[in-house]
Amino acid sequence: MKATIYPAPLRGTIPAIASKSQAHRLLICAALANRPTSVACPTLSADITATADCLRALGATITYDGGVFAVSPIVTVPERPALDCAESGSTLRFLLPVVCALGTKATIKMHGRLPQRPLSPLWEELERHGAVLTRPEPDTIAVDGVLTPGEYAIAAHISSQFISGLLFALPLLAGPSAIRLTGHLESASYLAMTVRALGLFGVDCPLDGDVFAVPGGRCLASPGDVRVEGDWSNAAFWIAADKLPGCAVTVTGLDPDSPQGDRAAMELAGRIAAGNAVIDCRDVPDLVPVLSVLAAVTPGVTRFANAGRLRIKESDRLATTSRLIRALGGTVRELEDSLVVTGTGRLAGGAVDSANDHRIAMSAAVAAAACTGPVVIAGAQAVNKSYPGFWTDYATLGGRVTLEDEP
Numbered sequence: 001m002k003a004t005i006y007p008a009p010l011r012g013t014i015p016a017i018a019s020k021s022q023a024h025r026l027l028i029c030a031a032l033a034n035r036p037t038s039v040a041c042p043t044l045s046a047d048i049t050a051t052a053d054c055l056r057a058l059g060a061t062i063t064y065d066g067g068v069f070a071v072s073p074i075v076t077v078p079e080r081p082a083l084d085c086a087e088s089g090s091t092l093r094f095l096l097p098v099v100c101a102l103g104t105k106a107t108i109k110m111h112g113r114l115p116q117r118p119l120s121p122l123w124e125e126l127e128r129h130g131a132v133l134t135r136p137e138p139d140t141i142a143v144d145g146v147l148t149p150g151e152y153a154i155a156a157h158i159s160s161q162f163i164s165g166l167l168f169a170l171p172l173l174a175g176p177s178a179i180r181l182t183g184h185l186e187s188a189s190y191l192a193m194t195v196r197a198l199g200l201f202g203v204d205c206p207l208d209g210d211v212f213a214v215p216g217g218r219c220l221a222s223p224g225d226v227r228v229e230g231d232w233s234n235a236a237f238w239i240a241a242d243k244l245p246g247c248a249v250t251v252t253g254l255d256p257d258s259p260q261g262d263r264a265a266m267e268l269a270g271r272i273a274a275g276n277a278v279i280d281c282r283d284v285p286d287l288v289p290v291l292s293v294l295a296a297v298t299p300g301v302t303r304f305a306n307a308g309r310l311r312i313k314e315s316d317r318l319a320t321t322s323r324l325i326r327a328l329g330g331t332v333r334e335l336e337d338s339l340v341v342t343g344t345g346r347l348a349g350g351a352v353d354s355a356n357d358h359r360i361a362m363s364a365a366v367a368a369a370a371c372t373g374p375v376v377i378a379g380a381q382a383v384n385k386s387y388p389g390f391w392t393d394y395a396t397l398g399g400r401v402t403l404e405d406e407p
Contacts, residue, residue, distance in 0.1 A: 189261025
């Protein structure tokens with residue numbers, strides 16, 4: 001799909017969509033709990049649907065009606081379940097350890113860039129504790145064996161999702177386990193979300209120093225009803241838009257005390273709008289594309305540091321963000337693990353390839369509100385991964401967008 005956007009300010013109020021990060025976590029806990037759970041989730045995305053579908057493949061009964069998931073937990077795992085993670089890295093990294101803990105022979109399919117995204121050192125640590133993992137095809141993982149309790153060691157600087165996956169899986173084992181973190185912990189806020197979700201289901205596993213102590217014995221206890229909160233990650237597009245010349249956007253339904261790390265979007269957007277900011281991206285990598293757009297139209301120089309992990313996202317986001325800014329007439333310098341953006345006041349417009357990355361597509365749309373000419377986005381359907389209603393909301397705020405199928 002191609003989106004053509006003509007310059008127009010964005011103004012108005014928009015409700016936050018449901019946090020897909022929290023939805024993943026609550027759905028997994030509900031599927032592993034001792035009794036049914038109602039999970040209120042007023043909006044869906046391709047990634048949330050992928051997690052629900054994979055949990056169904058593992059034996060959970062999950063229906064969705066009126067903005068609410070009704071989840072009956074896994075009792076018996078079907079013989080040789082086949083899971084399809086689509087392009088969701090969270091689904092894959094959260095559920096691979098769970099499948100290993102359930103002790104079933106299974107296959108896991110991946111699409112898009114997901115087969116190229118790293119699974120090490122999680123892969124090796126699962127194998128060290130009893131799992132048998134192979135790649136019969138580049139887009140397929142075959143799982144056999146069963147995890148055993150014990151001490152798991154995992155590098156904390158590569159992906160917090162590896163640690164979250166273990167936190168979901170280890171309570172299913174017969175005895176207690178420990179997860180020992182090595183190296184610098186990045187994206188700590190996402191681990192806080194996992195710990196909070198498990199806490200809602202009766203599992204207490206706080207981080208003590210560099211160790212998570214995880215109880216065993218399939219101990220998740222459903223609270224009955226839970227609700228997915230508003231998503232700061234996707235609200236960040238509107239928060240950044242609010243700082244653009246002539247724009248005024250308010251997002252409702254966000255919890256300022258949320259454990260979501262991307263709640264920092266409000267403060268970081270304000271710092272960038274003030275000029276000459278240095279942004280440490282270790283805990284907020286997903287904010288870099290849209291905050292870079294804001295930086296590109298703000299006089300001064302903004303440096304996005306410690307952003308190397310962006311190279312292993314849905315696209316190489318350091319490269320695709322740089323291409324986005326340059327395509328629209330902005331000035332950016334791409335380094336190995338950082339971006340340096342020099343603000344020019346306005347952007348000219350131009351043609352952008354989303355690289356099938358939802359955050360690049362949405363960032364380009366926000367940039368269009370600060371351009372003097374049209375912006376054409378190839379691969380505009382990429383927004384469906386996290387925010388299927390994005391184009392509708394964009395138009396609601398006054399954005400002038402036309403969508404058409406690409407040949």
